[in-house]
Amino acid sequence: MLNKHVLKNGMVILGEPIEGVESVAFGFLLPCGSALLPSGHCGAANIIEDWIFRGADDLDNRALNDALDSLGINRSSSVGTNHISIAAALQAENLLPAIELYAKIITKPRLKDQQFIPAKQLALDGIAALEDDPRTKVMLNLYENFYPAPLGTSTTGKAKDINDLTEDKVRALIDEHFNYSKSIFAIAGNYDFDKLCKKMEALFDIECNQKSNELQLAQPGQKYTHFDNEGSQVHIGLMTPTAKPDDKDYYNIRTAVAVLSGGMSARLFTEVREKRGLCYAIGARYHGLKQAAGIACYAGTAAETAQQTYDVTREQFEKLHENITQEEIDRAKAGLKSQLIMSSESTAARTAGIAADYYLLSRVRSLDEIKEKIEQTSVDSVTEYLKNNKFNDYTVVTIGSTKVEM
Amino acid sequence: MEFKKEILDNGLAVIGEFNPAAKSAAVGFFVRAGSRDETPQISGTSHFLEHMIFKGTETLSPLEVNQAFDDTGALFNAFTSEETTVYYAAVLPEYLEDITKLWSQLLRPSLRDEDFDLEKNVILEEMAMYEDMPHWDVLDKARTLYFQSHPCGNSVIGTRKSITELTSKQMRDYFSNRYAPNNITLCFAGNFDWDKMMQLAKDNCGYWQSQTVERHLLDYEGAVNTDKLEKQSVTRQHICLVSRFVSMQDKKRYAASLLGKILGDSVGSRYFWALVDNALAETASVSCDSMDGTGAMFSYIRCSNENEPKVIDTLRNIFKEIESNGMTQVELTAAKNKTLSALALKNEVPMGRLITVGFNWLYLNEYRDIEADIEAIKTVTLDEVNSLINQLKPGNFSRFTICGTAQ
Structure with missing residues (x-):
């Protein structure tokens, strides 16, 4: 059962009660993601995500x-392509005081000058740390090159841009982008929806900027990029x-x-x-934004097996439409359905799922609907989709002591 | 929640925590086998063996094993630590029987030579992967620095030399002893039919032969050492401090874990305010490891090269300050609330309960329900936390650093 309410300011409140749990999880999607900020401001969202928690x-x-700690809140926040996501999970009895604190953080952050300096430094440190985490760096660079700009704009930021940011520039971005009418609030677990909505209505009864988020998409980046690393x-x-x-x-491609x-x-x-022993870590997953989507694959291997790993991996993409068996489809469906049901047991995972659905589809799919759609995919439907949409356009990024031939 | 247990004649402990409201079920085989049970010649065998379990039996090929797992849609995997190897799966209740049967077959593996040779490459690639993750690698090296010759300092993944030279016979010998049924706990959590699972355990594991399995439990004062590794590919300072901590068997472990949270939770802790809030370090946190008969507290800090001396000074000041003045009641209350929230979230999913219930049995031979854990956390006093500071002396640490090569 889905609860829905739209605040006077336009913010959508979505909830899904989960029986038998003592916790509640909630999250805000604020339209201030890396792709929505003006050119030259890459990394500003990372400063914002930190700065707003430094007093409100x-x-x-x-x-x-x-105050957040005394309520026992498990906090998380992150920067995505389209949103800053601010989430919390806690024991249900502390929900309303927690909501009051988060409303202060979002609507009345202090944004003091002296707190800007460490927030900016931590954003720079996050970028510097990427050099010691090539696996994360390779995927960030991959998204940047794959998606039409600005969709792939780094969610970690660019040091050059961050260095040029000032307190006033970032304050202006917050004023402009914290548009509640384009924000989504999701909640799952143990809560009273009427009480929650009354509280939210009172806390967010304020004017805000009504910036539109239409993006002008440019061309994607280069097809192959290599970074030397020892x-x-x-x-x-x-x-x-x-x-x-x-x-x-969509469901045919998820099954594929x-x-x-x-x-x-x-x-x-x-x-x-399994057959060649080339890698420990190898995997591909669906990576979907509202505006574009891809299948993203990662492999880590020794320099001498890099080319073979790349060749075998790419061959599997190209042959995916060939000889798909009923057993493969059955296993794919069993995995997708299990993940779905098990993630619905966790309040935090369900909150994220509700918010993402609403943003991407303008509605929230029920678990039954998703199960049914997965069930409807077949050998024929998946094969037909893949035959009509063969993979022939690749973007590749490598980090290491050797390049690969595409 | 209802707890069930039965010990088979061969010593295999079968336990379960039944929750009729759960939408899924989880199953795990908890084996008391880890790197502390290895000699230097076979360093990394427990972990390598974990990989080999997936390679099948006399009647199941590796591909058939993978297909059988995927047929159930299970979220499954295994992990190896210094003292346990755990094989687990979370599934929809209708698949629990299939997945349990599959795991029980796999725990009597064929350990074929050709699979062993191929998988060696995968292990060496895994080792290379961790070498490219200094934030992970530093914990492993700091553990060894702290534990010195104590077996808890043995590396889980082993060395290139030990893995390259390891033979399948050495692995078989290790397996035949450590994987005896009296050294294993089979645990269920969530929504399951106990009678059916019990029968399944008897039918599939009842013939396993028990053995005398030993582990030497020595507590350890801990070494105070400093060492570092310079690597050309690394740009930041990855610092790990290791100090004394209570064992799993120690009743003070709830107070000790709250001490760890006050000291080094990712937000709101002593580390956070002294190191991260002011951007002296990018990250600084504590993780506590209560082990069999001993324990270790790990602090991980990542910072720039120029901030490193100030970070170390700040850490020493934090330890001096808490040794002189202790923690405050406000800090303890916040740590308790954060711990209770995390516990509530973890306990909502059968997979979360599986790990807690399984480890409690493995280490303590005891079932503890959720309420018992909540009560144990709520009743910790500030005096208990502060007396642990004097007992554990977190300021007496070994420090390992991975950083870039000196210019």
């Missing part, structure tokens, strides 16, 4: 953080376009990706790791 309304930095492995990222989350063939890389018997794992 009557609470200074210390008092605000102590680490132990060559890290390979590969991505190819596919149907978006709102496409009629599961045939490719859903479980340990899926084709990629079998061919690359």
